[in-house]
Amino acid sequence: MVETILPIGPQHPALKEPVNFKVIVDGETIVGLELDVSYTHRGIEKAAEQRDFIRVVPLLERVCGICSHAHAQAFCTGIEEVMQLEVPPRAQYIRTIVAELERMHSHILWLGVAAHEVGFNTLFMWTWRDRETTQDILEEMTGNRMNYGINEVGGVRRDLTAGQISSILSRLPKLEEQIGKYVGMVKGEETMLLRFRGIGKLSKAEALKYGTVGPTARASGVDYDIRRDDPYIAYSEIPWKVVTDTNGDVYGRTLVRIRELQESLGIIRYCLEHLPEGPIGVQAPKVAPKAEIFSRYEAPRGELVHFMRTNGTDRVERLDIRTPTLANWTSVTVSLVNQHIADIPVIVAAIDPCLSCTSRITILNEQGREKARMTLEQLSEYGRKYSRERGRC
């Protein structure tokens, strides 16, 4: 076959969120790739400039469903440092527990999605059944399965009772046993090994050159984890290990994520058993002094960066969010070349893309437009005209 363009997206069964890949294929081998990630742009950075510090935290939680605590926490860490607040240790421990539970739920979800991308629907069903345990724990603690709303500038909003602690601790052993089974399955199941081994290989030099972060980079041997290298909340007081692997392919990333699951379970258990007494928050001042702050967080997908500029009022003047998925997209464009079409969903899923986090930019028409705004009817007419003129892609 001559070189053809295979459109993956914006609507495609392999993608959980809209992104446009135009893959140029020759037979079954990929020759080139064009990428467009601006489909879920919602103007959150601008909306955050118009809300004061109490009202902006629920907004930032809704940047992404899976990494919601990550965004809220990164923001709170930055603002608390600007205001020089001393957050009580009990609040830090509760924040750590929720953060690690979120990491566990995200990695279990990823394992199911990766199995689904290779057609192994059984593992997908089983992992999502076990994810229900983490969701139930989160619902007991925070009242919600997603978008937890437990963070505020100065501390947390809800406390953990002794009954809740013992009920959570009683559910952890079963979860630990299931995760152990998944390690065995991933290492032993023939079809998964065939589809994961040697796919999307990224060497350590390439990972560093293209700025990959998170489990994607740690699977290539890059030993970098913000929780250890720039600690925030309670990570410096808890014994835990950074997980790396040297494989560099999708199999390596799977192993890194499963071992991180086991580490997170250990962190949660330690925090629950050693929860310090005390208040759960301090009263934050209404305004923040003038400053520029750079706050980092290890989201389940990698290094999340919030840049804030405050100017002495009760709002941020500018908020800029750089998500880990944005940093990892370049590695996808590099590792997809010369692979088969059948490997596209696997390689894309291996960086754990979260498009809602990523779409912070949108590409405007460079030739300029007369109108600065469009009504809904004008927008739908434009869309129809655009697809009619473009024809089949």
Next chain:
Amino acid sequence: MDPLLLAVYILIFPGFLFLLTYAFFLQYLDRKIAARMQQRVGPPLLQPFADFIKMLGKEVIDPAGVDRVAFDAAPLIAFAAVMTSFLYIPVVGKSPFAFQGDLVLVLYLLTLPTIALFLLGWFSRNIFATVGGVRAVTMLFIYEVPFFLALLMPALMAGSWSISEIAAWQMEHTWFAILQPIGLVVGLIGLQAKLERQPFDIPEAETELVAGPWTELTGRRLALMHLTMHVMLVAGSGLIAALFLGGPLLPWTISPAWLSGIVGFALFLGKTLAILLVLASIKVATGRIRIDQLNDIGWKYLASATILQVAIVLIMGSWWVSG
């Protein structure tokens, strides 16, 4: 045979009406077993039938520039082929249409749906469908040779080219599952590949190509192609049951003819259900492999196992002739 009885055989039992009912039932069982293995609930009994009726009522969409006649004809040809192939499989004893060579005819008819799928993929002017259709035919080249050889070995040993006679041969001697176990395994794997179920659902890879050659099928065409696949499951299981597990015949005869018919029918049901259980387990326990990996595995392991089986059969045959 009496023409009226022949008409009843073709149209009602064990012909088309029974075939369609049994196809829906086996599909329900397949989905239910797979769901229970995944700790889900699974569909209710009439779900496959309800899906069929619903699909018939949906709008038929013709993509621009597509040959409508060919698009309509391909599912019909595939459906007619598998329905006809079932007539030669013994269900309650010998099939009244049996003749020398009907094994080859059944194997040929069971290949037609894959060719129809390829044609559908080629005719829909859609990149996903084309790639899917090409994959379907590539898979055909890989698994068809071992599958045919494995299914022709019982014919060689029984000395006949008619399925009913091969089943009858097993009545006097033992089942071919015991005499030719490698052939049974290759036959089951080949059947799973023909039905395009995991780990061989490469043409219809949902997460890679939206639906492969099935992408542009809608409405009654999709309903017919789905029904073709369900009927092929029944026909394929019936074929393997007849060739390797002795079909509906017992090693001893039962005196009233009607009782022997009922017992034979029960045996047919039991054996096809056992084969379905094996196929469903394979489907649940594996993921999808890539087409070039299938190329590797097919020629390295499937083909060599089949050639080993052929060698064993030839050697055994020469011993029996001389001994």
Next chain:
Amino acid sequence: MSVLREMLENLCSRPFTILYPKEKVPIPVGFRGKIAIIDEKCIGCSRCAKVCPAECITMVPDETEIEVKGKKMVRKKRPEVKFFRCIRCGLCEQYCPSEALVMKCELSECGPDKEVVVQ
């Protein structure tokens, strides 16, 4: 083969699915459910309307006599919550000084009309 063993175990045990609506999902204490306004306790300070991130609480004029800590006073306004705009973050419940807004443990419904109001 751990996969095969788990498959066979699952075949012989109950499915994990909760057969809603015959069986109900257990709701824990502290669940963020429907918003309820307790009229006798509200003093009309408008703090809930100011702190809501989704701007779904409006204060409507309403003159009522209420009793707060033994003293009688006249309340000038009371809140109205737009039911389907509420994101159930709980900030209004947290900042209300007289515990007049509570989040109940019932499942919050959903609907298409964003302007529907709950009393």
